[in-house]
Amino acid sequence: MSEGRTPSPNFDESRYERPNKNWLCGHACDGCPCRIGPSPSGECRATTECKPQLVTAPGETKGTWKCTRPKDWGGTCPDGPLPDGTCCKAVTKCRPVRSLRARRGLITRAFVIVCVALLLIGLGGTLRESFINPAPLSPAHSGPEFARLAAKHANISVSDAGQGCVACHPGINGNFTALASEATGVARNGLAASRFITPHPKDFSRMDASCVTCHSGHTFHQASVAKDMSCSVCHLEHKGPGTLAAVSAQNCVTCHGDADQMRLASEKAATLSTAMLSKTIAPGLITPAVSRPAAGFTQLIQGFATNHPEFQVVREKNADRNTLKFNHALHLTGSAIPTLGGKSLECASCHQPDASGAFMQRVSFEKNCRSCHSLSIDETTPGLELPHGNPDFARAFLRSLPTQYADHAKRRLGMTGQRDIEAFVKARITGLRERTLSGENLERAVFFADGAKGEATIIAGREGLARARFAGCAYCHEVTPQGNATPLVTTPQAPDRWMPHASFNHAKHTTMACVDCHTSATSSQLTADVIMPTQQSCVACHSPKGGAGDSCMTCHNYHNTAPAGLTAALRTAILQ
Known part of the structure; x- marks a missing residue:
């Protein structure tokens, strides 16, 4: 009540029902609760409608009993009190009922007791792990094998490891007291509101x-x-x-x-x-x-x-530093390029997926190039080919041509007579010298001829009589002279991954043509060209509009x- 305000003169404090009472009169539902109300323990205290008062007039010694029933209860009753001073209107006792506050308290206490009982049963029994598990775990973190690993890391038996929860939650391995202590520690340190409203990262x-x-x-x-x-x-x-x-x-x-x-x-x-x-x-x-x-x-x-x-490789216009001389446009669109198995060359002719399908295997001469680029050293002797991949082996081959011809005659042509073999070798060496003049010229042409200079040759499918079916190592490779030593042929190194900070899976893109992403392949004439897709070409599919995962x-x-x-x-x- 505010200061300075007084209750109404008709306010009956004795009949005011305070919300802190636990019991209410059973007659309250009929609109006639008794004035005194139940006791704090819930017992009905009703007796009579009033408590008569003995009034003694001046000069009298005996006095008279008068009714004190209030007006809202009907006022003074006509019969008045009994001679012994007892009210003549006895009040029927009621059965007090609990107040809303008391009922709420009972429900709250009962709920707390039930919860504590369930926690004691769930956390203290054999079903503790399944009881506290909010939802099933992924296969990677469940099952007998994971339980074995959990037991090994926790240095306990497999039976004590249970479902393997101890591997991630070591605190649950103790008894109920240890578990309660663990929870209390988390409540002190981990349940502060500030820890939940601050941005990541969290401290776990x-x-x-x-x-x-x-x-x-x-x-x-x-x-x-x-x-x-x-x-x-x-x-x-x-x-x-x-x-x-x-x-x-x-x-x-x-x-x-x-x-x-x-x-x-x-x-x-x-x-x-x-x-x-x-x-x-x-x-x-x-x-x-x-x-x-x-x-x-x-x-x-x-x-x-x-x-x-x-993508950085596109943004910075990085160049392919591979020393191999290669022309994509010529191989994909050139009219002089021979067919492979009756089909024109396409990206898949050389670029084959690895075992996983995610990336492409490295292109190799033996697997991808030799079928067109024969290393036949003498056009008149098909099958006699220069070894590839080691300049020292190639030089040794050239310097032992008589022996190579003789071996070819025996293995490939089936000659057995020594005189026939010697005649074959002499004829081939003579013919080769007529075209190359000397062994030095031949060796120089093999290593340094690049198609633009040097002796006439047959390159891939280009027809015409010449010394060999390839120009020379320099036609495809970077060759550096080293005096009298074997020339240095730089080993080509094509990158396996152009975007090492990202992952890619070709197998998930098999429904697309290679040139849909590698759009410049058919026009690229230089090895330095990096034929990689742009970020925007990927966005066409990998976006909410495109529908692919982004x-x-x-x-x-x-x-x-x-x-x-x-x-x-x-x-x-x-x-x-």
């Missing part, structure tokens, strides 16, 4: 420690990342028995779409050595020498079709192998 270091026990090679993103995210932020478990929940693109955008995060990453990169920032490439793979952007890969990206930058994880993998030789201290510093 205890869970991460369990993850890296098995996934030791999956700890790193780029070394310059401002702060590593917890494994459980992106990799969500307990989502059912299917595969592990796919990483959402929003997890990537949380950092790559945040200007502050990218700025911090750029600043951190400036303090690290280039070795720490290099992409780890699988052994044996050839990749182009692509320079890292000055600010690192810190451009803001909200989506592949929205503001993803152009999540970051479609092409990128968050994890990166830790650089070789990384010390434990430096590893810790990077992760901080």
Whole structure:
């Protein structure tokens, strides 16, 4: 009640029902509750309608009993009190009922008791693991084998490992007291509201420690990342028995779409050595020498079709440094190119998928070129071919031509008579000298003729009488003279991966023609041309409009192998 305000003169405090009462008069539902109401323990205290008062007039000693029934209860009754001073109107006792407040209290206490009982039964019994499991685990984190690994890492028996939960949640391996202590510790440190409203990354270091026990090679993103995210932020478990929940693109955008995060990453990169920032490439793979952007890969990206930058190899117009001289346009559209198996050459004639179907096998001379580019050293002796791949072997072959002719006569022509073999060798050597004048000329032509200069030759399907079916090593290769030593033929190195920071799967694009993505293949005349698709050509399909997947994880993998030789201290510093 506000200060200065007084209750109405007709206010009967004794009949005011306060909300803190636990019991109400049983006659309240009839609109005639008794004035005194139930006791605190819920017993009816009703007796009579009033409590008569003894009134003694001046000069009298005996006095008279008078009714004190209030007006709203009918006023003074006509019969008045009994001679002994008892009210003549006895009140029928009621059965008090609990107030709303009391009923709420009972329900709340009962609910708490039931919950505690269920927790005690569920957490303290043999079904504890299934009781606390919110949903089935993925196959990778369940089953007998995972339980065995969990037991091994936790140094406990397989039976104690249960479903393998202990591998990720080591705290559940104890008894109920230990589990309660674990929960209390989380409540003190992990349930603060500020921890849930602040942006990622969250601190789940205890869970991460369990993850890296098995996934030791999956700890790193780029070394310059401002702060590593917890494994459980992106990799969500307990989502059912299917595969592990796919990483959402929003997890990537949380950092790559945040200007502050990218700025911090750029600043951190400036303090690290280039070795720490290099992409780890699988052994044996050839990749182009692509320079890292000055600010690192810190451009803001909200989506592949929205503001993803152009692919670096296209944006920077990188050249293919492969020393092999090759003309795509000539092979795909040239009229002088012979057919292969009755069909004109196409991309698939040379570019064959590997066993996985994701990438292409390396093009090799023996498998892809020799069928057209014969290395026949003498047009009059088909089948006698120069060895390919080793300049020393080629030079030795040329300097032992009589022996090579003789061996060819025996193995390929079936000659057995020594005189016939000698006559065959003499005729071939004489004819070869007539066309090349000397052995030195022949060796020089084999190594350095490039089709534009040197002796006349037959190249691939071009007809005409000449020394050989190939111009010389320099027609396709970079050849460097070394005085009297064997010329140096630079080994071609075509990159296996043009985009080492992304993954690609050719097998998922078999419904498309190669030139749909590699559009410049039919017009490219130089090896230096990098015939790679542009980012916009990929967006045509990989976008909400195109319908194909455009999540970051479609092409990128968050994890990166830790650089070789990384010390434990430096590893810790990077992760901080």
